[in-house]
Amino acid sequence: MNPFHFDSLVWHWPIAIYLFLAGISAGAICFAVLLKHFKLGKNAYKSSFVQAACLLAPLAVFAGLGILVLDLTKPFDFWKILVFYNPTSIMSVGVAVLMIYQVALFSWLACLFKEPISNWCDHRWPLIDRIFNLLDKHEPTITGSLVMLALSLGAYTGFLLSALTTFPMLNNPVLPMLFLVSGISSGAAGTLLGGLLLKGNPDSKEVHFIHHIEIPIILFELVLLFTFFIGLIISGGQSQVAAFTALGEGFWGWIFWAGIIVIGLTLPLAFNLFMTASSKRKLSYVAITASCSLLGVLLLRNFILYTGQMTVA
Amino acid sequence: MENKRRLFLKCACATAVGAVGSTKLIAAQSGTKTDDTEVEVNYALIHDETKCIGCEVCVDACRETNNVPEGVSRLEIVKTGPFGEYPNQYFSFSRKSCQQCDETPCVNVCPTGAAYKDPKTGIVSVDSWKCVGCMYCIAACPYQIRFINPVTKAADKCDFCKETRLKERKSPACVDACPTKALVFGNLKDPDSEIVKVLKTTPNYRSKTDLGTRPKLFRIAAKNGEIKL
Amino acid sequence: MSSFKKVFTLSILTLTTFISTPLSISYANTLELTINTNKQCIMCHKKNGKMFGIHSNNSLELRCQNCHREKEGHPRKKSSLIKFSDHSLNTAEEQTAVCTTCHNSDDLTEVDWTHAVHSNKVNCAKCHQLHTETDPVIAISTGERRQLCVNCHESR
Numbered sequence: 001m002n003p004f005h006f007d008s009l010v011w012h013w014p015i016a017i018y019l020f021l022a023g024i025s026a027g028a029i030c031f032a033v034l035l036k037h038f039k040l041g042k043n044a045y046k047s048s049f050v051q052a053a054c055l056l057a058p059l060a061v062f063a064g065l066g067i068l069v070l071d072l073t074k075p076f077d078f079w080k081i082l083v084f085y086n087p088t089s090i091m092s093v094g095v096a097v098l099m100i101y102q103v104a105l106f107s108w109l110a111c112l113f114k115e116p117i118s119n120w121c122d123h124r125w126p127l128i129d130r131i132f133n134l135l136d137k138h139e140p141t142i143t144g145s146l147v148m149l150a151l152s153l154g155a156y157t158g159f160l161l162s163a164l165t166t167f168p169m170l171n172n173p174v175l176p177m178l179f180l181v182s183g184i185s186s187g188a189a190g191t192l193l194g195g196l197l198l199k200g201n202p203d204s205k206e207v208h209f210i211h212h213i214e215i216p217i218i219l220f221e222l223v224l225l226f227t228f229f230i231g232l233i234i235s236g237g238q239s240q241v242a243a244f245t246a247l248g249e250g251f252w253g254w255i256f257w258a259g260i261i262v263i264g265l266t267l268p269l270a271f272n273l274f275m276t277a278s279s280k281r282k283l284s285y286v287a288i289t290a291s292c293s294l295l296g297v298l299l300l301r302n303f304i305l306y307t308g309q310m311t312v313a
Numbered sequence: 314m315e316n317k318r319r320l321f322l323k324c325a326c327a328t329a330v331g332a333v334g335s336t337k338l339i340a341a342q343s344g345t346k347t348d349d350t351e352v353e354v355n356y357a358l359i360h361d362e363t364k365c366i367g368c369e370v371c372v373d374a375c376r377e378t379n380n381v382p383e384g385v386s387r388l389e390i391v392k393t394g395p396f397g398e399y400p401n402q403y404f405s406f407s408r409k410s411c412q413q414c415d416e417t418p419c420v421n422v423c424p425t426g427a428a429y430k431d432p433k434t435g436i437v438s439v440d441s442w443k444c445v446g447c448m449y450c451i452a453a454c455p456y457q458i459r460f461i462n463p464v465t466k467a468a469d470k471c472d473f474c475k476e477t478r479l480k481e482r483k484s485p486a487c488v489d490a491c492p493t494k495a496l497v498f499g500n501l502k503d504p505d506s507e508i509v510k511v512l513k514t515t516p517n518y519r520s521k522t523d524l525g526t527r528p529k530l531f532r533i534a535a536k537n538g539e540i541k542l
Numbered sequence: 543m544s545s546f547k548k549v550f551t552l553s554i555l556t557l558t559t560f561i562s563t564p565l566s567i568s569y570a571n572t573l574e575l576t577i578n579t580n581k582q583c584i585m586c587h588k589k590n591g592k593m594f595g596i597h598s599n600n601s602l603e604l605r606c607q608n609c610h611r612e613k614e615g616h617p618r619k620k621s622s623l624i625k626f627s628d629h630s631l632n633t634a635e636e637q638t639a640v641c642t643t644c645h646n647s648d649d650l651t652e653v654d655w656t657h658a659v660h661s662n663k664v665n666c667a668k669c670h671q672l673h674t675e676t677d678p679v680i681a682i683s684t685g686e687r688r689q690l691c692v693n694c695h696e697s698r
Contacts, residue, residue, distance in 0.1 A: 089421065
């Protein structure tokens with residue numbers, strides 16, 4: 001069985017990339033919100049890490065949607081998904097959430113970057129001032145809805161796959177939680193990497209803050225992976241077959257153990273603990289940790305998507 | 314500062330409650346939709362594996378009647394065997410086509426509503442205009458009988474000849490073409506129909522009923538020659 | 543005739559003889575398959591007995607008797623000749639057994655799975671024609687092949 005071509009395969013790597021990018025967007029914006037509210041306050045927009053997160057969130061979501069549209073067999077008809085809705089379809093609900101998420105996202109970004117934009121506009125267009133004032137008044141609402149929507153988006157990536165009764169490995173209640181947590185983790189890694197690329201200080205309080213959250217998240221992700229696979233194995237039947245096929249020998253087995261567990265989770269965890277204990281936060285350490293984490297999440301998405309479709313109910 | 318935090322929490326909770334409430338509403342709505350007391354016609358099909366000889370004339374008839382392009386098929390006959398010893402060998406034939414489920418996974422997942430079940434006939438079809446080709450339904454069908462039609466680029470599958478022969482009040486092409494009369498088509502709601510009489514008197518089975526799809530393709534089992542645990 | 547004309551005519555005749563004789567011999571050979579020189583059978587079965595199919599190939603060194611068995615008392619007295627037909631006194635099993643002396647049943651099943659289920663129920667000549675130059679069932683189209691199934695199995 002070729003790891004990338006087999007009879008029961010329907011969704012290919014473009015879908016995995018889309019799920020990865022949607023997760024990054026949701027995670028990155030959550031961290032931007034957290035950084036603003038708990039550490040940086042009004043001047044959050046000046047931090048290169050917050051700037052990276054604010055760049056990453058919309059770009060990732062647009063790139064993801066772009067890939068999705070290109071993957072359709074009728075790409076020019078994509079507008080039909082935006083016009084026709086089916087409340088029982090997770091994909092349809094996800095599209096609706098995605099649309100509202102984008103509105104909340106840009107509203108929040110406008111609130112955050114109010115000062116620099118206003119200064120640049122120089123009060124030339126009173127309409128813009130009015131919009132900003134309106135947004136400012138409702139900033140708590142916008143922030144609250146944005147966080148809820150981001151978490152929904154992260155979970156949606158998992159729900160999308162778990163609605164498929166065809167594949168016992170995907171039709172699993174742990175999957176949405178796993179994808180949400182790994183999405184947040186990838187958002188953190190993306191923010192760190194982006195911030196460093198924007199010449200942020202690797203020893204800044206933002207990095208400390210993110211690392212503090214990242215350690216429990218990685219641990220939680222390991223627990224979720226354990227629960228996911230043990231759950232499949234003890235379910236017996238095709239679920240058990242699916243779990244063993246995925247984790248066993250072969251290309252995807254290597255991807256899981258070496259790529260996801262070692263490079264994607266254990267290595268970043270070790271690095272993070274080392275950096276916390278020794279308080280040595282060099283640029284290379286932070287960059288390598290973040291890259292490993294990102295790679296791990298990307299591999300996880302592909303792994304779940306491909307191995308999930310290998311075993312049919 | 315305190316006021317803002319309170320407002321933030323209030324709004325976050327409100328959004329959460331709203332989301333949960335709307336989900337419940339949707340679930341309640343879809344629950345009432347599947348109430349089938351008003352449906353008078355519910356088409357189903359029997360494939361008698363004891364009569365099937367694996368000639369695949371049904372596949373040809375379907376292709377011709379419904380203009381199915383080469384390379385894909387709405388219907389397949391899966392052959393397993395040979396069993397037994399020469400010269401007394403035999404094969405086992407199984408029909409692989411849309412089960413016209415009562416609880417349709419494909420209709421549930423279609424984002425645009427292109428996949429739909431006609432409440433008047435119980436037949437599951439695809440509106441090829443609305444279909445955008447996301448392939449969610451193809452992944453969602455546990456019987457793996459849906460495919461992308463290379464001409465229309467939309468999802469396609471057996472629809473009991475709904476757009477062709479059924480409109481002329483004829484039975485599906487495969488049923489008519491079968492030389493051994495291994496296919497029986499009819500309305501489950503009609504107690505005098507042949508299909509109901511056969512189903513009530515002959516032991517039959519359906520595939521993958523444990524997934525909750527309530528399929529309507531019934532099978533009469535032939536001897537299998539293999540003991541599979 | 544002048545001497546030139548004599549030589550010319552002679553050379554033309556010689557050339558024609560040397561070219562046409564081998565040609566006529568080989569042409570005769572295509573018709574003169576060894577199997578069809580079987581005086582015992584062909585003497586009476588001139589019209590329906592001649593073999594032109596692939597089984598007539600000289601390198602197979604087949605005689606009519608290989609498949610149809612020995613003449614014995616035929617036609618006046620009883621014989622154990624095998625007739626390959628639906629109306630034969632031989633059972634389908636007996637007729638098929640003749641073919642399977644050379645043709646392995648597993649190989650036949652690989653070529654067409656229906657061989658496995660018809661083996662002792664239907665005689666081979668129901669579908670195959672060996673005496674004609676080409677066996678019509680070998681290169682049959684899928685549609686016609688399916689129609690073959692219908693022709694026998696139709697239960698109307």
